[in-house]
Amino acid sequence: MKNSIKNSKLFLVGICAVMLLHSCVPTREVRKENTAVPETYLNKSVDTLNTAKTEWRSFFSDPYLISLIDTALVHNQELNIMLQSVDMFKNQIQAKKGEYLPFVNIFARAEVEKVGEHTRNGSVEKQLEIDGKEFPEPLTNYSVGLSASWELDIWKKLRNEKKAAVYEYLSSVEGKNFMTTNLVSEIADTYYELMALDNQLDIVNQNLDIQKNALRIVKLQKEAAKTTELAVSRFKAEVIKNRSEKHEIEQKIVVTEHKINFLTGQRPQYVKRKSKEFLTTKIDTTYAGVPSQLLQNRPDIRRAEFELAASKLNTKVARANFYPSVDISAGVGLESFKPKFLTSTPESLAYSLIGDVVGPLINRNAIKAAYKNASDQQLQSIFEYEKAILNAYIEVANELSNIKNLKTIYNLKAEQVSILTNSIALSTRLFKSARADYLEVLLTQREALDAKIELIETKKDQLIANIHIYKSLGGGWK
Structure with missing residues (x-):
C-alpha cells in the first residue's frame, strides 16, 4: 500500500515537472508568406497557354544547338557536381529515417x-x-x-527532422532543375553570340573589299590630280582600322567557341553552327500564360518553397528540444x-x-538560442520565397516588353541598312564624277558598316530575348 502511494506521488511529480517544462517553452510567432501575384502581365489578356510547358528539344529547332545541349547535360562538370549534392540529400533522408527506429x-x-x-x-x-x-x-x-x-518520438522531433530532410532533398532537385535551365539558356545564348560574330566577320570582310576598291579609285584619282594625298591617307587608315576590327572579332570567336566547349565539358574544338542562316532564323511566338503559373513552373520558386517548408519543420524540431x-x-x-x-x-x-x-531545466540558453535561430531562418526563407516570386514576375514582364521593342527596333535597323547599302554605291559614283568628296564616301561606308553590325546585334538580342522569356517562364529543364 505504502509503495503504491509512493509510486503515485512520484508519477504526479513527474507530470507536474513535464507541465512546468511545457509552460516555460518559448513561443515565437512568424508571419505567413505572401504568394499573391497580379492576374496578368502588363495589359495582356488572360490566356493560360504557356510556352514553359514546351520541352527544350521542341523549343529549339537547330540540330547543332540541340546536340550541344545534349552533350552539356551529360558532361558539364557543374551540373554533375550538383547531381552528387542531390544524391547526398537523398542519403540524408535515409539517415534521418533510421533515427526514430530502435x-x-x-x-x-x-x-x-x-x-x-x-x-x-x-x-x-x-x-x-x-x-x-x-x-x-x-x-x-x-x-x-x-x-x-x-x-x-513523442514530440515528433525525429519525424519532423526526417520530413525536413525530404523537403531539403526536393529543394536540391529543384536546384538541379534551375541549374539545368540556366545551362540550357547559357549554351543557347553563347551559340547565338557565336553566330552573330561570324556574321559580323563576314560584314567586316565585305566592307574591307569595298574600302580596298575605294582606295584603288582614290589612288587613280590622285594620279589624275583629281584629289589629294590626304584622301588616300584617310582611306588607307580606314582599311587598317577595319583590318584591326577583323582580328578583334576573330579573337572573340575563339573565346566564344572555348566557352561553349567548357559548358559542354569538352576540349577546345570547332563548334558546328548555321551562321549563314542567322539573319533568317525564325523567332517563334511565345505565350506567357498567367503569373500564377510561375509558382509551379519556375524551379527557383519551387526550391524556395521547399526550403521554407523545411525551415518550418526545423523550427518545430528546435522547439521540441525544450521537452523531455x-x-x-x-x-x-x-x-x-x-x-x-x-x-x-x-x-x-x-x-x-x-x-x-x-529534460532541460536550468541554463537552457543554448536551446533558446537554437530556437531563435530556427525562427529567424524561417523568416529568412519567407523573404527568399517572396523575393523569388517577385523576381520571376519582373523578369517575365521585362522580357515581354523587350521582345516587343526589339521587333520594332529590328525592322527599323533593317530599313536603315537597306538605305545605307544603296548609299555606298551612290556615293562612289558621285565621287567618281567629282560631285561628292572623299569624306562623304568614307562616312557613308562607316555608317553602313555600323548599321549592319547593329542589325546583327539586334537579331542576336531578339534570339536571346526569346530564350530568356522561355527560361523566365520556367521552361528549359523538362
Whole structure:
C-alpha cells in the first residue's frame, strides 16, 4: 500500500515537472508568406497557354544547338557536381529515417580486472570461494548478447527532422532543375553570340573589299590630280582600322567557341553552327500564360518553397528540444567469468531494461538560442520565397516588353541598312564624277558598316530575348 502511494506521488511529480517544462517553452510567432501575384502581365489578356510547358528539344529547332545541349547535360562538370549534392540529400533522408527506429547491436566482450586487496571489492573477493577454489585473480569476464536503444518520438522531433530532410532533398532537385535551365539558356545564348560574330566577320570582310576598291579609285584619282594625298591617307587608315576590327572579332570567336566547349565539358574544338542562316532564323511566338503559373513552373520558386517548408519543420524540431526526451535501453545475453560457463543457463543469463526521462531545466540558453535561430531562418526563407516570386514576375514582364521593342527596333535597323547599302554605291559614283568628296564616301561606308553590325546585334538580342522569356517562364529543364 505504502509503495503504491509512493509510486503515485512520484508519477504526479513527474507530470507536474513535464507541465512546468511545457509552460516555460518559448513561443515565437512568424508571419505567413505572401504568394499573391497580379492576374496578368502588363495589359495582356488572360490566356493560360504557356510556352514553359514546351520541352527544350521542341523549343529549339537547330540540330547543332540541340546536340550541344545534349552533350552539356551529360558532361558539364557543374551540373554533375550538383547531381552528387542531390544524391547526398537523398542519403540524408535515409539517415534521418533510421533515427526514430530502435537501434539494435550485437556484442561480444572479454575483460580482465585486478582490484587491490585493501578495497571493498578486493576484500570481498579474498573471502569468496568457487567450487572449493579461491576466487580467480585477476578476474576475467566474458559476455555475448544483444543491446537495444530507442528514443520514443513523442514530440515528433525525429519525424519532423526526417520530413525536413525530404523537403531539403526536393529543394536540391529543384536546384538541379534551375541549374539545368540556366545551362540550357547559357549554351543557347553563347551559340547565338557565336553566330552573330561570324556574321559580323563576314560584314567586316565585305566592307574591307569595298574600302580596298575605294582606295584603288582614290589612288587613280590622285594620279589624275583629281584629289589629294590626304584622301588616300584617310582611306588607307580606314582599311587598317577595319583590318584591326577583323582580328578583334576573330579573337572573340575563339573565346566564344572555348566557352561553349567548357559548358559542354569538352576540349577546345570547332563548334558546328548555321551562321549563314542567322539573319533568317525564325523567332517563334511565345505565350506567357498567367503569373500564377510561375509558382509551379519556375524551379527557383519551387526550391524556395521547399526550403521554407523545411525551415518550418526545423523550427518545430528546435522547439521540441525544450521537452523531455524518453529513452529506452535494453540488453540480453550471456555472461560468465569463464568461457565454459557461458552456455550454462539460466545461471549465465543476463538482461537489463532501463527507461530514462531527461529534460532541460536550468541554463537552457543554448536551446533558446537554437530556437531563435530556427525562427529567424524561417523568416529568412519567407523573404527568399517572396523575393523569388517577385523576381520571376519582373523578369517575365521585362522580357515581354523587350521582345516587343526589339521587333520594332529590328525592322527599323533593317530599313536603315537597306538605305545605307544603296548609299555606298551612290556615293562612289558621285565621287567618281567629282560631285561628292572623299569624306562623304568614307562616312557613308562607316555608317553602313555600323548599321549592319547593329542589325546583327539586334537579331542576336531578339534570339536571346526569346530564350530568356522561355527560361523566365520556367521552361528549359523538362
